[in-house]
Amino acid sequence: SQTIHQWPATLVQPVGSPLSLECTVEGTSNPNLYWYRQAAGRGLQLLFYSVGIGQISSEVPQNLSASRPQDRQFILSSKKLLLSDSGFYLCAWSGRGRPNQPQHFGDGTRLSIL
Amino acid sequence: AQKVTQAQTEISVVEKEDVTLDCVYETRDTTYYLFWYKQPPSGELVFLIRRNSFDEQNEISGRYSWNFQKSTSSFNFTITASQVVDSAVYFCALRGMDSSYKLIFGSGTRLLVRP
Numbered sequence: 195s196q197t198i199h200q201w202p203a204t205l206v207q208p209v210g211s212p213l214s215l216e217c218t219v220e221g222t223s224n225p226n227l228y229w230y231r232q233a234a235g236r237g238l239q240l241l242f243y244s245v246g247i248g249q250i251s252s253e254v255p256q257n258l259s260a261s262r263p264q265d266r267q268f269i270l271s272s273k274k275l276l277l278s279d280s281g282f283y284l285c286a287w288s289g290r291g292r293p294n295q296p297q298h299f300g301d302g303t304r305l306s307i308l
Numbered sequence: 309a310q311k312v313t314q315a316q317t318e319i320s321v322v323e324k325e326d327v328t329l330d331c332v333y334e335t336r337d338t339t340y341y342l343f344w345y346k347q348p349p350s351g352e353l354v355f356l357i358r359r360n361s362f363d364e365q366n367e368i369s370g371r372y373s374w375n376f377q378k379s380t381s382s383f384n385f386t387i388t389a390s391q392v393v394d395s396a397v398y399f400c401a402l403r404g405m406d407s408s409y410k411l412i413f414g415s416g417t418r419l420l421v422r423p
Contacts, residue, residue, distance in 0.1 A: 226409055237415040238399065243408050251408065282351060293409050294360060296343055299353040 196221035200285050200300035208308050213258075213272040215303050217285030220266065225287040227268040228297060229260055232282040244268060245290065280307045310335045312402050314414035321390055322422050329385040329417045331400030337361075340404050342376065342383045343411065347397040356398075359383060390421045 197220045207213060219225050229241045240253045242260035250260050257276050261269045268285060282304050286297040311334040321327045333342065344356040357367060359376045367374050371388045387394055397418045401411040 228410075238413045240410060243410060245408060284353065286353075288409055290409075293403055293405060294341055294358065296345075296355040296358055297409075297411055298355065299345075302351045304351070 196287075196298065198285060198287055198298055198300045200283075200303055202303060203301065204304045204306075206306045206308060207275050209277055210274050213270070213275050213279070213305070215270040215283055215285075215305075217268045217270075217300055218266055219268075219287045222287070222289065223265060224290045225266065226290050227262060228286040228288075229268065229270050230284040230286065232284065232302075234281070238284070242270070275307050277307050280305055310337075310402055310404055310412045312400050312412050312414035314398075314400055314417050316417045317415070318418040318420070320420045320422065323392060324389050325421075326386060326388050327390050327419065327421075329387075329398050329400075329419065331383045331385065331414060333381050333383065333400070333402045335402060335404055337404040340402060343401040343403070344374065344383075344385050345399045345401065347399065347416070349396070353399070356385075387419075390419075392421050392423055395419055395421045 200217050227244045230238045231241055232238050242250055242252055244250050244262045247262055247265055258272050282302050284302045285300040288297045289295045313332045316330055340361045342359045346354045346356055357374055364376050373386045375384045397416045399416045400414045403411050
């Protein structure tokens with residue numbers, strides 16, 4: 195069966211520090227991958243998605259970047275965190291070429307910026 | 309443009325009451341998919357159901373039921389005999405046919421079931 199792993203679960207970082215959140219998927223190949231952010235008490239905002247290795251689409255201009263160095267690995271990064279980067283970050287995958295299938299989400303990372 | 313509206317920001321009910329969560333969507337695609345997700349306090353998003361645009365048959369799963377009506381562009385979710393464990397934020401989402409298969413999420417409805 196397919197599984198998705200995100201880490202770390204919780205992260206506290208000072209303003210101006212770098213960030214690297216990692217997401218990996220197991221049990222499937224060629225997935226579409228997504229990064230979302232959820233501010234406290236708010237809805238989900240799609241940040242990036244990827245339909246293949248090295249292919250990244252950005253939905254919202256911001257302080258973050260994403261990379262997909264391997265088929266089942268998706269990384270969210272920042273060189274210098276801002277206070278506004280605080281939130282709950284969720285990674286998700288879906289089967290490529292299968293629009294009828296749901297996105298499956300990881301457990302998320304709670305990021306607090308001090 | 310695609311859009312999902314969940315007009316109910318927060319609903320509070322007493323245990324065993326029935327509750328309906330509303331979802332209205334907009335799309336120009338003739339083929340599309342609708343989803344409901346549950347986000348419990350722990351934060352993860354749990355997939356509940358998927359509905360295809362060409363299948364208007366309603367569905368029941370235990371205490372959960374979904375009413376899909378293309379004529380009103382709605383995909384409502386009803387919980388019968390609610391329980392405290394149903395307390396969560398519920399998201400409705402829409403997916404069109406572009407290659408990214410992005411989900412367009414509504415803003416969510418927070419359901420609080422009081423004992």
